[in-house]
Amino acid sequence: MAxxxxxxxxxxxxxxxxxxxxxxxxxxxxANAGRAAICLTGGSSPKQLYQLLATDAYxxxxxxxxxxxxxxDDRFVAADDPLNNMAMARRLFLDRCAPADxxxxxxxxxxxxxxxxxxxxSELKSYYGFSRLNPARPLFDLVxxxxxxxxxxxxxxxxxxxxxxxxxWVVGVPKAxxxxxxxxxxxxxxxxxxxxxxxxxxxxxxxxxILTRVLAGENLPASRAQSIGETIWLVDQAxxxxxxxxx
Ligand code: 6PG
Numbered sequence: 001m002a003x004x005x006x007x008x009x010x011x012x013x014x015x016x017x018x019x020x021x022x023x024x025x026x027x028x029x030x031a032n033a034g035r036a037a038i039c040l041t042g043g044s045s046p047k048q049l050y051q052l053l054a055t056d057a058y059x060x061x062x063x064x065x066x067x068x069x070x071x072x073d074d075r076f077v078a079a080d081d082p083l084n085n086m087a088m089a090r091r092l093f094l095d096r097c098a099p100a101d102x103x104x105x106x107x108x109x110x111x112x113x114x115x116x117x118x119x120x121x122s123e124l125k126s127y128y129g130f131s132r133l134n135p136a137r138p139l140f141d142l143v144x145x146x147x148x149x150x151x152x153x154x155x156x157x158x159x160x161x162x163x164x165x166x167x168x169w170v171v172g173v174p175k176a177x178x179x180x181x182x183x184x185x186x187x188x189x190x191x192x193x194x195x196x197x198x199x200x201x202x203x204x205x206x207x208x209x210i211l212t213r214v215l216a217g218e219n220l221p222a223s224r225a226q227s228i229g230e231t232i233w234l235v236d237q238a239x240x241x242x243x244x245x246x247x
Pocket of ligand 1: 041043045046074085146148149
């Protein structure tokens with residue numbers, strides 16, 4: 001599978017990457033005259049972006065009352081656990097900027113990851129207003145993504161059942177393939193695809209090997225994750241595969 005519709009944008013380094021991601025996020029919010037829905041991601045890659053959004057220069061450009069914040073996956077740990085992805089986003093910008101009722105965390109106080117997945121799926125469906133995804137009306141304006149060393153994205157790991165899920169919007173993942181080895185809850189590929197833009201943020205030399213495999217179209221979750229709209233790969237020089245240099 002060649003990823004011909006994967007648009008790679010090369011940037012100098014992590015600071016430029018965060019700025020460009022912030023501009024794209026603001027552009028997607030501005031393009032929606034109603035309420036906009038953003039699906040955040042965990043891991044370390046989005047941290048600089050989240051910090052930037054809390055600065056006066058960016059914060060003042062976001063109509064906070066009109067934006068709803070979701071998360072593409074989370075670790076099944078307490079809401080205030082340092083490993084919790086939404087806790088990280090809350091700490092870095094949401095709690096200072098967004099009204100509480102616009103923040104939609106995965107309920108990790110559920111009985112188990114499956115229960116949390118069912119509850120989050122109903123929350124997404126009630127926000128969307130329908131229980132079937134309509135390509136003419138994407139669920140999210142923007143979905144942020146990262147890539148792990150094994151080619152996972154969100155908490156969809158290579159060869160796990162979640163990778164082939166076509167019906168459910170959210171599933172429980174009892175065991176992670178990489179650290180931290182805690183159960184996860186993840187949106188599925190069709191739910192993540194239901195967006196106007198999917199934006200991957202990839203930085204640092206440690207990402208170059210896996211990115212080379214993903215962009216070559218190897219059958220990995222990150223290669224399969226594509227928006228029904230635009231799919232953008234923001235990549236810094238250190239992570240950029242050899243064959244993408246100078247393009
Ligand atoms: C998670 C993430 C995960 C992450 C990648 C990249 O819960 O860990 O949502 O999919 O985006 O593993 O992580 P880094 O940005 O830390 O490399």
